[in-house]
Amino acid sequence: MRILVSGAGVAGLSTGITLGNLGHEVTIVERAAHLRTTGSAIDVRGEALEVADRLGLLDSIRAHRVRMTESSTFIDPEGNRIAGMPVADVNDSPGDTEISRKDLAAILHAALPPNTGVVFNESIKTLHDDGETVQVGFASGNQRQYDLVVGADGLHSATRRLVFGPESDYLKHLGYYVALTELAPQPALEGASPLLNLPDRMVGIVCFKDSAVGVFTFRSPWIDYDYHDPAASKQILLDAYAGHQEWRIPELLDAVRNDPELYFDSVSQIQLPSWHSGRVVLVGDAAHCASLLSGRGTSIAMTGAWFLAESLRQHPADLAAALTGYEHLQRPRAERAQATAPPGGELLVPATQAAIDARNEHFRSLEPARQ
Numbered sequence: 339m340r341i342l343v344s345g346a347g348v349a350g351l352s353t354g355i356t357l358g359n360l361g362h363e364v365t366i367v368e369r370a371a372h373l374r375t376t377g378s379a380i381d382v383r384g385e386a387l388e389v390a391d392r393l394g395l396l397d398s399i400r401a402h403r404v405r406m407t408e409s410s411t412f413i414d415p416e417g418n419r420i421a422g423m424p425v426a427d428v429n430d431s432p433g434d435t436e437i438s439r440k441d442l443a444a445i446l447h448a449a450l451p452p453n454t455g456v457v458f459n460e461s462i463k464t465l466h467d468d469g470e471t472v473q474v475g476f477a478s479g480n481q482r483q484y485d486l487v488v489g490a491d492g493l494h495s496a497t498r499r500l501v502f503g504p505e506s507d508y509l510k511h512l513g514y515y516v517a518l519t520e521l522a523p524q525p526a527l528e529g530a531s532p533l534l535n536l537p538d539r540m541v542g543i544v545c546f547k548d549s550a551v552g553v554f555t556f557r558s559p560w561i562d563y564d565y566h567d568p569a570a571s572k573q574i575l576l577d578a579y580a581g582h583q584e585w586r587i588p589e590l591l592d593a594v595r596n597d598p599e600l601y602f603d604s605v606s607q608i609q610l611p612s613w614h615s616g617r618v619v620l621v622g623d624a625a626h627c628a629s630l631l632s633g634r635g636t637s638i639a640m641t642g643a644w645f646l647a648e649s650l651r652q653h654p655a656d657l658a659a660a661l662t663g664y665e666h667l668q669r670p671r672a673e674r675a676q677a678t679a680p681p682g683g684e685l686l687v688p689a690t691q692a693a694i695d696a697r698n699e700h701f702r703s704l705e706p707a708r709q
């Protein structure tokens with residue numbers, strides 16, 4: 339089949355590998371000019387480790403392992419350590435592997451088979467599925483026909499909007515916003531990742547390899563703004579932390595002001611009754627974003643790519659059966675991942691000082707038992 343994949347994140351690249359390995363002719367279009375590799379370290383967990391193994395990538399992923407979560411500590415406003423992150427409670431299994439988004443993207447990109455290519459600075463503008471093929475119009479003005487279109491274009495998927503309707507029909511805001519800003523390396527932190535909680539707010543610096551990322555997560559009802567407008571995102575974040583002089587907050591806000599690639603988004607999930615329609619199917623966050631509070635979005639993006647290919651392999655002559663089969667396999671995994679996000683939010687961003695103190699007390703009580 340001629341297959342178009344929209345988006346070159348973990349879901350799109352993984353799908354490019356699994357479908358390309360089946361012998362299909364795969365084109366991935368990525369709206370950005372390059373792979374988007376900013377962000378903190380992410381987890382490859384559970385069945386995603388098996389997928390990585392079957393794709394021959396597990397050794398490379400393990401070789402780039404970082405220990406950002408293990409190095410995370412909760413601090414007070416003066417920067418003193420209060421409690422460590424209870425890693426055994428956060429991970430699913432000891433084999434769970436943290437890796438920087440940049441390294442994972444590079445590993446996946448290098449594993450694309452020769453029949454799979456990535457076109458940067460390109461995106462889908464129109465889609466017409468006549469039952470036999472999908473006619474795609476691109477932002478560049480090009481037009482092409484495909485047998486299958488895979489939307490792997492993230493939380494704000496354009497493919498989903500074109501085929502399933504407006505995002506507001508499917509997006510469930512969890513009540514938080516998140517921002518990530520790249521910082522200069524922080525040798526003085528010696529690999530530690532300090533996190534400070536104030537009521538309704540978390541701010542921290544996470545360190546992995548020689549990278550450092552400023553992290554902000556705050557509670558807020560839904561905010562209507564143009565998420566394509568970086569200046570609007572920055573202003574919302576600066577307003578949320580305005581007046582806070584604790585710890586290194588002023589310095590981190592300066593980094594935000596000067597960041598040309600600030601990552602800012604609502605912490606939201608995507609809940610769609612079906613992920614496929616005709617010759618179009620969704621994978622990764624476009625289908626079932628669990629949010630970064632779940633810590634499982636990357637892993638389920640990888641399992642989804644695997645199940646999609648498996649199901650296409652099992653039903654070579656029946657696309658509808660293949661896409662239904664993919665959903666049947668992947669949906670319970672996505673629902674399990676989505677269920678983990680709200681408790682994650684309560685732990686990472688307690689709403690009151692009393693809740694922060696109770697969380698810290700609980701985490702401290704776990705420490706001696708593990709030594």
Ligand SMILES: Cc1cc2nc3c(=O)[nH]c(=O)nc-3n(C[C@H](O)[C@H](O)[C@H](O)COP(=O)(O)OP(=O)(O)OC[C@H]3O[C@@H](n4cnc5c(N)ncnc54)[C@H](O)[C@@H]3O)c2cc1C
Nearest residue numbers: 345347348349369377378461491492496622623630635636
């Ligand atoms: C810049 C960035 C930083 C992130 N940082 C973190 C983090 O620190 N921690 C964490 O847990 N999760 C993070 N995430 C989310 C995490 O990557 C995903 O939840 C998970 O890996 C599933 O990935 P995905 O490929 O489905 O979606 P995404 O990672 O969002 O990838 C979607 C890709 O599609 C591209 N795209 C979007 N719209 C279009 C379009 N119209 N046409 C073509 N391409 C399009 C995007 O540029 C992006 O490359 C981040 C995502 C991004 C984009």
